[in-house]
Amino acid sequence: MEVLEGRLAVEDLDAFVARLGELSERHEVTIQAFDATYLAGRRHLERSVELADRALERGENVARDRAVEILLYTAGRRQIDRALEMGVSEGKNRVAVLFDAGPDGEPSAEARASEAFEDAEQFEPEPTIATAAERGPETPDETLETPNEETLQTYFDITDAERAATDASLEDLVCERVALLEVEK
Template identity: 65%
Template sequence: MRVLECRLAVDDLDSFVADLGTIGERHGVTIQAFDAHYVADRDHLERAVELADRAIERGENIARDRAVEILLYAAGRRQIDRALEMGVGEGENRAVILIDAGPSDDADGDTDRETRAAAACEQVRGLDAIGSQEPTLERTDAETLCAFFDITEAERAATDASLSALVRERVALLEVEK
């Protein structure tokens, strides 16, 4: 899995999403863009990918599209419209763009998967909407994460777990709530 941390300037969201889809199809990868305010850290996205792939493998997926399934897990929600709040919007965005070649199988070695993901990442970097490439996951927006994932002050006070761990717990709970 690769993540591209950047600032976006999206003039036309539908066109931007279509461009990501075209690049993903061309390279045989899944691409999903997230508003960085809603992402706890890289581990959050890795867990969402892992659980989405497991659901797809078992035939228990909610969405038909892998990118949408990853979005649902990252959001910890079953409703696509509510999960879409995590996505980027038109205008300026601090973003994290996930690029993943999918689970490895016998016919597709790790080297090929990495090559495809790298090529797709390079092409995404060239999109007009991509502004500066800069760390967007270093600053956690605790207020937004707590509100979005329904993490209360009482819950945070009752544990020594990090906010990222609590968010990953919400991601994992989607599996239980099915």
Template identity: 60%
Template sequence: MQLLECTLEIDDIDSFVSQLGEVSDRHDVTIQAFDARYVADRTHLEHALELADRAIDRGENIARDRAVEILLYAAGRRQIDDALEMGVGEGRQRAVMLVDGGSTGNEGGQESSEAAALETLVELEAVVDTEPTLESPAEETLCSFFEITDAEREATDASLVALVRERVALLEVDK
């Protein structure tokens, strides 16, 4: 898994999603774009990817598309419409794009495919700038989206990132 942290300026979301699909197909990778405000950190997405792949391997996936399954786990939601809030939309936004070659059996080939896909993504017109977007989580947004209350935060010494990862893991339990 590789991440592209960037600023996007999306004029037409359908066109942008179509472009991501073309890049995904061309490089045989899965691509999912997230609004960076909803991502706690890299491990949040790593955990979502791991759980999504496990669900797919077991035939317990909710979505037919691997990218959508990753989105569902990252959002900790069973309903695609609810999880889409975590995705990117039209306008300017800080984003992170997950690129994963899956288990191709050839680690070098997987990394090469991911790197090639990242190079292609950077060239998309919607990518205004590549810059860190996960360095300081949007705590208020994360607490609201993942329904983490002040009382819950006060009752534990767990970090906000750990609480978000717990919500991601709970999707597995809620099935």
């Protein structure tokens, strides 16, 4: 799994989604773009991919498309329209774009994900993704390393009382919500 993080300016969402679709087909990998505001961290994405793959393997998936199934797990929801709230929108976005070749773990699959990742870094013309290094030291990295706690608590229905009652991190609680999707089927 590769994750491209940064800021993204999307002028035409349909064109952006089409470009990701082209990359996905060309490299035979799954690509899903997220508004990083809704992500609790890298482990959140890793767990979502793991659970989506397990659902697909067992034939318990809701979506036919692996990228959409991953989106559903990442959102902790079975309704696609609610999960799409986590997607990239037109305008300026903090993003995390996931590249994954599937559960087989073969070196060739990982190489395909890496190639697609490198290809995506070369988006021309717009949209462009400015990575933390490109933004410079005066702008802090605002993607997976700095989750938006207020948004996450609201989106995943995590109360202040729940946080106060546990030593678990916010990412742990979000991952718990993602895992509970299996139980709620």
